Amino acid sequence: MVIHYKCPNCGSDMVFDSESGMLSCGSCGRKDNIDSFPKENIKTTFGKNDAKEYHCKNCGAMLITHKETTATNCSFCGAGVVLLDRLSGDLAPSKVIPFTINKDKAMKTFRTWCKNGLLTPKGFMTADRVKGITGMYVPFWLYDLNSKVEVNAICTKVRTYTKGEYIYTETSYYDVYRNINIDYIKVPIDASEKMDDKLMDKLEPFNYGELKDFNTPYLAGYIAEKYNYNHQELLPRAASKIERYIESFIGSTISGYTMVNYNRKDIDTNKKQAYYTLLPIWMVYYDYKGSEYIFAMNGQTGKVVGKPPISQGKVAAWFGGISVGIFIGLKLISLLMGGGLY
Incomplete structure (x- = not known):
């Protein structure tokens, strides 16, 4: 089963917005709280071979994914989709930390x-x-x-x-x-x-x-x-x-x-x-x-x-700088102790 989240205002696809922590529509700017998102705007697609083949609800393109993939974007229209059957039963996550960086x-x-x-x-x-x-x-x-x-x-x-x-x-x-x-x-x-x-x-x-x-x-x-x-x-x-x-x-x-x-x-x-x-x-x-x-x-x-x-050049320069610093330091110590510079 493929899930699309459709904007109640304009019908465009909605995605999770990391800054607001809400579902966001890129077309009209509407934002919805995840827990209160209208269920009638969650569009699902079922197929005979759901576990093997998925189709985008927007454009009908086949979604080809690795077997481990549970959410992706349609390569043709860019819609964000969630593959629900891969998130059910023992495969259902218990917790999530949402993105906070876009x-x-x-x-x-x-x-x-x-x-x-x-x-x-x-x-x-x-x-x-x-x-x-x-x-x-x-x-x-x-x-x-x-x-x-x-x-x-x-x-x-x-x-x-x-x-x-x-x-x-x-x-x-x-x-x-x-x-x-x-x-x-x-x-x-x-x-x-x-x-x-x-x-x-x-x-x-x-x-x-x-x-x-x-x-x-x-x-x-x-x-x-x-x-x-x-x-x-x-x-x-x-x-x-x-x-x-x-x-x-x-x-x-x-x-x-x-x-x-x-x-x-x-x-x-x-x-x-x-x-x-x-x-x-x-x-x-x-x-x-x-x-x-x-x-x-x-x-x-x-x-x-x-x-x-x-950068090998930077490494050489860095160690060279350290060596020169140590050399100068030792000479200053030698002077303070009565030695001389050669």
């Missing part, structure tokens, strides 16, 4: 980010070779996790003191036991096989105070994907993601010792709950000297991540 602001933010690249080539910093920018809702699982931790360690404290003519070293040994219960909420793991996991991780943090109950109008005018991996398949990655925080917390409870030797450290992490959530991301495709560079932008905060090209 396309124009995203481009402006990206250009500013490019100009701040201290070691990127001058040609790249102009940000004038953007091949495309796509607003996409990426599927994530948000995990509420509980970790039960048991730790046994032998800790030592070493004290050195002087008594008379002798220096004494006193070593005390302690048998330390910790039983820890830790809860983590909303640990995000992207569930799309198309997305680079490291890139998605670097887009954090999101403001989860702006989570909304999922509603299809949020997708109108954007691309959206459904998950490739369920919450059970990604649970090990979520547990691995919080390991360093658990290790840090354990260390904070065993402090003040000269040395800590762990005999046992058992960490048992379990899922309390997992929310299928769509998070807003702008994907930017940039062409520079025949190579394509892909960047991602948090569609809520504007944070940009990616690996830009590096």
